Structure formats: structure tokens, C-alpha cells
Amino acid sequence: MNGMGRQGLRSGATGVHHQRQYSDNFLETSSNGRWLQSAGLQHLQSSNASGALPPLQDYGFYGGGGGGGGGGQGSRMYRSSQRGFNEFFMEPTTPPSNLRRKNGEDLPSEFSPGLLDLHSSDTELLPEMPVSSLYDGNFLYNPVRGRSFDDSEPYISQNNQTGRTRGLPENSLLKSFAADKEKASSVAKIKVVVRKRPLNKKELAKNEEDIIETHSNCLTVHETKLKVDLTEYVEKHEFVFDAVLNEEVSNDEVYRETVEPIVPIIFQRTKATCFAYGQTGSGKTYTMKPLPLKASRDILRLMHHTYRSQGFQLFVSFFEIYGGKLFDLLNERKKLCMREDGKQQVCIVGLQEYKVSDVETIRELIEKGSATRSTGTTGANEESSRSHAILQLAIKRSADGSESKPPRIVGKLSFIDLAGSERGADTTDNDKQTRMEGAEINKSLLALKECIRALDNDQGHIPFRGSKLTEVLRDSFVGNSRTVMISCISPSSGSCEHTLNTLRYADRVKSLSKGSNPKKDVLPPTLNLKESTTVPLSSVLPTSSNFEDDQDGSDDFDAPEETYEPPKPVWKKNGKLEPYNIPTTDDKLRRPNGQTQTKWNEIPRNSHSDDDLSALLQEEEDLVNAHRKQVEETMNIVKEEMNLLVEADQPGNQLDDYISRLNAILSQKAAGILQLQTRLTQFQKRLKEHNVIVSSSGH
Numbered sequence: 001m002n003g004m005g006r007q008g009l010r011s012g013a014t015g016v017h018h019q020r021q022y023s024d025n026f027l028e029t030s031s032n033g034r035w036l037q038s039a040g041l042q043h044l045q046s047s048n049a050s051g052a053l054p055p056l057q058d059y060g061f062y063g064g065g066g067g068g069g070g071g072g073q074g075s076r077m078y079r080s081s082q083r084g085f086n087e088f089f090m091e092p093t094t095p096p097s098n099l100r101r102k103n104g105e106d107l108p109s110e111f112s113p114g115l116l117d118l119h120s121s122d123t124e125l126l127p128e129m130p131v132s133s134l135y136d137g138n139f140l141y142n143p144v145r146g147r148s149f150d151d152s153e154p155y156i157s158q159n160n161q162t163g164r165t166r167g168l169p170e171n172s173l174l175k176s177f178a179a180d181k182e183k184a185s186s187v188a189k190i191k192v193v194v195r196k197r198p199l200n201k202k203e204l205a206k207n208e209e210d211i212i213e214t215h216s217n218c219l220t221v222h223e224t225k226l227k228v229d230l231t232e233y234v235e236k237h238e239f240v241f242d243a244v245l246n247e248e249v250s251n252d253e254v255y256r257e258t259v260e261p262i263v264p265i266i267f268q269r270t271k272a273t274c275f276a277y278g279q280t281g282s283g284k285t286y287t288m289k290p291l292p293l294k295a296s297r298d299i300l301r302l303m304h305h306t307y308r309s310q311g312f313q314l315f316v317s318f319f320e321i322y323g324g325k326l327f328d329l330l331n332e333r334k335k336l337c338m339r340e341d342g343k344q345q346v347c348i349v350g351l352q353e354y355k356v357s358d359v360e361t362i363r364e365l366i367e368k369g370s371a372t373r374s375t376g377t378t379g380a381n382e383e384s385s386r387s388h389a390i391l392q393l394a395i396k397r398s399a400d401g402s403e404s405k406p407p408r409i410v411g412k413l414s415f416i417d418l419a420g421s422e423r424g425a426d427t428t429d430n431d432k433q434t435r436m437e438g439a440e441i442n443k444s445l446l447a448l449k450e451c452i453r454a455l456d457n458d459q460g461h462i463p464f465r466g467s468k469l470t471e472v473l474r475d476s477f478v479g480n481s482r483t484v485m486i487s488c489i490s491p492s493s494g495s496c497e498h499t500l501n502t503l504r505y506a507d508r509v510k511s512l513s514k515g516s517n518p519k520k521d522v523l524p525p526t527l528n529l530k531e532s533t534t535v536p537l538s539s540v541l542p543t544s545s546n547f548e549d550d551q552d553g554s555d556d557f558d559a560p561e562e563t564y565e566p567p568k569p570v571w572k573k574n575g576k577l578e579p580y581n582i583p584t585t586d587d588k589l590r591r592p593n594g595q596t597q598t599k600w601n602e603i604p605r606n607s608h609s610d611d612d613l614s615a616l617l618q619e620e621e622d623l624v625n626a627h628r629k630q631v632e633e634t635m636n637i638v639k640e641e642m643n644l645l646v647e648a649d650q651p652g653n654q655l656d657d658y659i660s661r662l663n664a665i666l667s668q669k670a671a672g673i674l675q676l677q678t679r680l681t682q683f684q685k686r687l688k689e690h691n692v693i694v695s696s697s698g699h
């Protein structure tokens, strides 16, 4: 719960509910905007549309209220018990019976040794190659020149957004291609993109409104709320992201905005991760499904052209994390084991990797993995919706370029289909298993966020031990890594609460670090956008019959006809593996004043079970959300109070009415405080029970 700055809010966007009253002016300064946003209460900042109330200063209330303790992203994100079918790429189908190509070529073409070392111990150190060479018309290898990929500082786009009125990625960037060659290597270390889907038939039938307004890389949620007197008003919540893709944006364009820019740099010793996040039905699968294939196509093109004859090989693996355990989706859901060696490098023992050299093979592997996931041993679809699926494309190369030595990882692109964000709501479910799964999902989503934040802050310590998901993805958080988060949202009024939670999660991932740059808040939107797609790969790479383009993103997944008999995996036992490193008390955070604060996801394992940890994490999140809600309510009450004061000064004011209303207001305030205090006491008690010491002055 680090308190860090957030992106500033912009007021004045036109609302879709113009006949209704907008929320009142309240704490309207940019610094207050940051303050409110950092507490997850940005919606309490006013629009400038109303001005119904005098400024707080006039009442002597305005004190700034130091410190924006960052809040959680909102436990409400977990409160739905809706279906969360979250299959990676496709609706459940009959598993493909064969991975053998019809033309007789064998599949899989080659197995990796069964021990996937995710880390740099097997990472080949390549000389830096400029990505710019990818864009040379002749695809010849150029010697090193230009910026290192370790450059992590954001840079200002030359993309002035002129072509983005529909939220589209800027295609005309090709024009500045020559001038931008150097910058092609500067892919943002972390990029947060929001994708809004269109209203679906059900929502249209229910007359649900589209409450999401997008403009350039800004997005406004128009939330209808009720006042105490039951009149409606609209509260605007404004967000700024690296890119906002509206309902008109195609899957091809999503690819160009998100993954395409990072494809070239995985040949440059980069580990990149792309994941979709959002509530059930928000479009995660629709968005993620085409990405790995499109990326594979570009990777293979690069291997066959730019990096021709350089010995690069592409490997595919596909596994899921369910209930904190790993299962191989390309090997009959075989249980996998994660180990950490003495160098704290994570290995997934037994994971099968397939060496691939054509898109069709990858398509079939994805189909196979998706089918395996969706027809898991128990629970079938329900189970799959509660798992995170990870598909990895690894670029490897033998040290001497020959086939004789085992290839070592050069770079890797991981695609994660996260379990629906609201699944954690099931922690309130009566079924113990369901509750535990919900807690596990919560834990991993929180841990993922923490890791990404730490990564973006270039923090030395990345809390990857917070969950299995982040442990597995450890190498995506260290060294030369890139992360793309696609937040999927539904536009409908009925999904407002989930949408806000998704956006707050995304906002926290994005802005808690970047928001520390105060300049960000004053930049106009066009300058606030990082250049991400300098040159679309697709526009400069050759298209041949081997690389049929899939323009609509609707890769079909017809099952092959023949029967597939998976070859027996080649196992490699590593006797030297060392047991898991158990976090020690060193993992406790040291506050500047020397006090110690325990970070939840680093509570030493030897003193707490995973369940305890999950429960504590959830309780912490709930507390922060209850606190935020209480602040919201308090602010609304203060508004009422100010109105009352204004009325009290009017001639002819009824004293009786004033007294009774003031009484009601004060009781409401006191009740809110008492409720929060009770909750806080309970949480402190729970921490004590688990020997989690949170030192702070006065405690």
C-alpha cells in the first residue's frame, strides 16, 4: 500500500447524461486531484460542470489532509459470483486428435529437455542488435548502433494522436519510419492499454447505456448515483492510460498497439509478458486469442529473414496455474513442479516445450492446450475459468550456432490469460474449495500488481514470491523485461462497478510509479502518450504464402483429422536442484525511520500457510476498500453539511429542521467512524493472531 502519486485528472469532459446533475465541485485543484486519485477516490474530484457548492476553503474545511495513502484497487472487483469461464483461446472443443500435419511433417518437431530453466543461467548473451535493422527494407543484419534495450525511461511520442480519434493505433507512423529507427528500440518497460468492447445484445436488450467515453488515450466513466434524497446524479471518473482502444478497434490493431512492438526485442535478450485483465465477459479471451499466433508469425518472419542463418529457434510451451499448482497443457495436464536453484532461478521441471518452425504447428499446439485446459479432470469449464493459463514463446539459440549443444534462451514472450478478476469474490462462497480458489486468485492478482509496480519503479526487490503466478513469471520481472497489460472493460452501465475496479487496478499498475513524475499531470493528453508502435512490423515484414495473414483475428481452430499420439516426454532430472528458498525476515520492509513493516505477500512462509496469507491479503484489501468507501461517504456527508450551513444562514430558516438534520448528519458520521474502527480492530486482532507485526508510531 505504498502511497504514490497518480496521474492527474482532467475535468470538463462532456457527459452522456447531460440532463442530470453532475457531482459537485469538490477539492478541485490538481494537487488534490492527485491526492484523491492516489487514494483511489479520484471520482470525488469535481467536474467543473456544476459548481453548485461554494469551495471548501470558504468554510475553513480545506486542509489538504496530508498524504495520499494508496488504497487497494477495490475489493468490489471480487464481489461478483458471475460465471467466469476464462478459457485461453477458444470455447471448449473436442481435443485435437492429431498434431501431425497432413503433409506428413512430424509434430511436435522437437522436444526440449523437459526442464525449462526460465532464467538467465541458460540465457545466451548476444551482442546487442538494433531493432532498427528489422525495419530495413532488405532485412539484412546491421551491426550494433543505437540505444540499448535496457533503456527504461519513458520517452515522449512523436505520435501526435491525429489518427487516434477512434482510439486507433497510429498507422501513419510509417511515414516517420526512417527518422524513428533509433527509437524503435525504445519500447516502454510497462504499458497499460484499455480495451472497451461494444455493448452486446443482452445489454442492448436491457437498454443498458454505454457509460464509457473515450478520447485519445483518456477514458471517462459516467457513473449514475443516487443522492440521499434519491435524485440521480452522474459522477465522472477520468483515467489516462498509454492507449485506450475503443469498440471500433480490431484485433489486428490491438496486436499492433500491444505486442507487435515487443516482438523484435525478444531477439535482444528481453523477457516480455502480455496479459489481459478484466471481469468475466469483458473480452479477455477475444482480445488474447489472436495475439500469440500473430506474434509467432512475426517471430518466424524475423527468424527467416532478418535473423536468417543465425541459429535462432522458437519453442512453445503452455501450462496453467490452478489452485497454486502447475499443469502442463501440452502434456495431458501433467502436474509440474517449480524449483528454484541456488541462484534463485526458477525452473519448471517437466514442462514440455515444442520446437516449432511454422505457424500452423503453433496454431495446433494452442488448440491442443486450450482444449486440455477447458476439459480438465474435474470441474471442466468451471475449473478452467479459475486458472491462469500461460503460453510462452521462447527464442533460443545454441551457443555456437550449431545444433550439437542444447539451445539457450535468448528471449521470451509470455501470454497470460488471467482468471476473471471478479472470481476472487468467491472468498465469501460457502464452499471451502471455491473460497480457497478465490483467495488464490486474489493473491495472484495482487502479487502480480505488486511485481509490475516494483518492476516499473526499477525497485531492487521484486516481490515475486507473492504467488505462484509471479514466481513462475519471475524472469519477466527482472532484468531486461517488458510488460503489456490489456485491461478489458464492458461499456454497459450494469458493469460500472467492475469496470471501475478494473480501471483502478490498471491505474495503480500504471500510475503509482509513473505518477511520481509530477510533470505528467500537466501534460496534454497527446504528449502523455508513450510512443509504442514506431513502425508496425506488419507493414515492413514480407508476407509470403507461409505467413498467411489473419486480418480479422479470427484464427480458426479446426481440429486436425488424424489421431495425435504425443511422443513420450524426454525428462531431464536435475539432481542439483536446491529446495525452495524460504523468505526470511530480511524480506520485511524497513521503513526509513527504522521501523519494520511486513509486506503481506512476503509474510514468511514458515510461519503461515498459504491459506492464512490469502485470507490476510483479502482482509487487508477489504479494509482498505471499506476505508475508501467511508471517506467517500464522509465527503458526501460534508457536502450535505455545507448545504445545511448555507441554508442555516438564510433568513427564515427553520431551527427545528436545522437541528434534526444536523443530528442525522452527525449520527451518520459517527456510525461510519465506529464501523470502520470496529473493522480496523478486528484486522489488528487477526494480524496479532498470525504474529504479523505492523510497527508504527503509537502501536
Ligand SMILES: Nc1ncnc2c1ncn2[C@@H]1O[C@H](COP(=O)(O)OP(=O)(O)OP(=O)(O)O)[C@@H](O)[C@H]1O
Residues within 6 Å of the ligand: 083, 084, 085, 086, 087, 196, 197, 198, 200, 247, 278, 279, 280, 281, 282, 283, 284, 285, 286, 287, 419, 420, 488
Ligand atoms: N472487442 C470486441 N468486439 C466484439 N465482440 C467482443 C469484443 N470483446 C468481446 N466480445 C464478445 O463478447 C463476448 C465475451 O468475450 P470474452 O469471452 O472474450 O470475455 P472474457 O473476458 O474472456 O470472459 P471470461 O472471463 O468469462 O472468459 C464474446 O462473445 C466475444 O466475442
